[in-house]
Amino acid sequence: MRRxxxxxxxxxxxxxxxxxxxIRAADRGYKHRIKKxxxxxxxxxxxxxxxxxxxxxxxxxxxxxxxxxxxxxxLLRNELKAKRRxxxxxxxxxxxxxxxxxxxxxxxxxxLEGITLARPLTVKQLxxxxxxxxxxxxxxENAKEHIERLKKLRKEFERRVRKADIKVRVGAVEAYNFGxxxxxxxxxxxxxxxxxxxxxxxxxxxxxxxxxxxYINFGKADILRAPELCRELARHGIEIxxxxxxxxxxVRLSEIPIxxx
Numbered sequence: 001m002r003r004x005x006x007x008x009x010x011x012x013x014x015x016x017x018x019x020x021x022x023i024r025a026a027d028r029g030y031k032h033r034i035k036k037x038x039x040x041x042x043x044x045x046x047x048x049x050x051x052x053x054x055x056x057x058x059x060x061x062x063x064x065x066x067x068x069x070x071x072x073x074x075l076l077r078n079e080l081k082a083k084r085r086x087x088x089x090x091x092x093x094x095x096x097x098x099x100x101x102x103x104x105x106x107x108x109x110x111x112l113e114g115i116t117l118a119r120p121l122t123v124k125q126l127x128x129x130x131x132x133x134x135x136x137x138x139x140x141e142n143a144k145e146h147i148e149r150l151k152k153l154r155k156e157f158e159r160r161v162r163k164a165d166i167k168v169r170v171g172a173v174e175a176y177n178f179g180x181x182x183x184x185x186x187x188x189x190x191x192x193x194x195x196x197x198x199x200x201x202x203x204x205x206x207x208x209x210x211x212x213x214x215y216i217n218f219g220k221a222d223i224l225r226a227p228e229l230c231r232e233l234a235r236h237g238i239e240i241x242x243x244x245x246x247x248x249x250x251v252r253l254s255e256i257p258i259x260x261x
Contacts (some may be wrong), residue, residue: 026152054094054188056101062188062217065244072186072215073105079183079213080109086183090114091173091204092190095157095164103164117174120154174199178207185214191223198229204259205238208252217247224248232260 002129005045030189057138064071079086086109090099121129126147134141169176174196185204194200201216201223208214224230230240237254 001216017106055097059152059186059188061244063211063243065217065247069101072102075213075215076106076184077104080106083171083183085109085111087180088113089113089178089182089185089204089207091185091187092116093166093168095120095153095162096164096168098186099166100160100164112164112221113169113182114168115171115173115178117170117172119168119170120157121150126154134258158186161213162198172200174179174203178201181207181209181212183209183212185212185216187214188217190220191220193218194218194221197221197223202258204235205250205252205258210251210252210255212252213242214250214252215247216250217244220244229260236260251252 056072058070073158076086076088088099088110090096093099093116094113099112099114103112130139130144130147141236142258154242160166169178172194173190174194178247185208187204191197191200191204197218204214204216217223224240231240233240235249236258237252237256238258239251239253241249241251243249
């Protein structure tokens with residue numbers, strides 16, 4: 001009996017590990033399939049560049065349901081009426097297009113940070129990948145084109161981070177210790193893809209200052225549809241206001257440590 005339980009546990013761990021690898025690959029800008037055809041390896045790169053469409057207008061659409069730049073700009077201007085500077089976190093920052101646009105609008109009034117599972121591959125890493133595929137006679141035109149796109153993406157990512165002075169953290173939101181608290185947290189379509197969405201939400205909210213606000217779009221699997229979770233958050237001093245579909249404003253009204261998982 002014990003052996004069966006251990007075996008099942010290993011299978012579950014393997015599934016989780018595969019899921020994390022897939023998310024990391026997606027965050028780096030690619031997915032691929034590998035097939036063995038006789039003694040030949042065939043690699044097919046699949047377009048997976050969702051983060052290229054993650055600017056201010058996209059965030060505004062997901063959170064407020066209006067395709068514009070204004071709502072998020074207005075809420076930050078209102079926050080700045082009472083504070084000289086705001087500390088902002090984007091959980092699931094991708095290639096930081098959203099944070100760069102905030103930097104262009106507000107300049108040094110915002111301290112910008114993001115967290116992602118993995119940075120885009122470096123140019124050297126991509127060159128090594130290209131060389132390996134070539135050696136294995138698996139460097140198709142599809143792979144060449146995709147690698148070139150990813151090289152441009154990495155350069156653009158580095159430019160954005162330097163220009164807007166963005167601190168990019170790499171890790172899983174569920175357990176990451178940021179070492180500080182934030183005035184405003186944004187997260188669009190990220191939490192639902194974490195290994196433990198409830199724990200990810202708990203950790204983000206614990207990194208909000210008292211009076212701080214989180215603007216979160218959960219995507220299709222909206223965990224705040226669970227009444228027991230909403231009751232637990234309310235008990236810990238979190239005020240919830242529905243915005244667009246599957247999107248919410250969460251305000252931290254107290255400094256009580258939040259424990260919902």
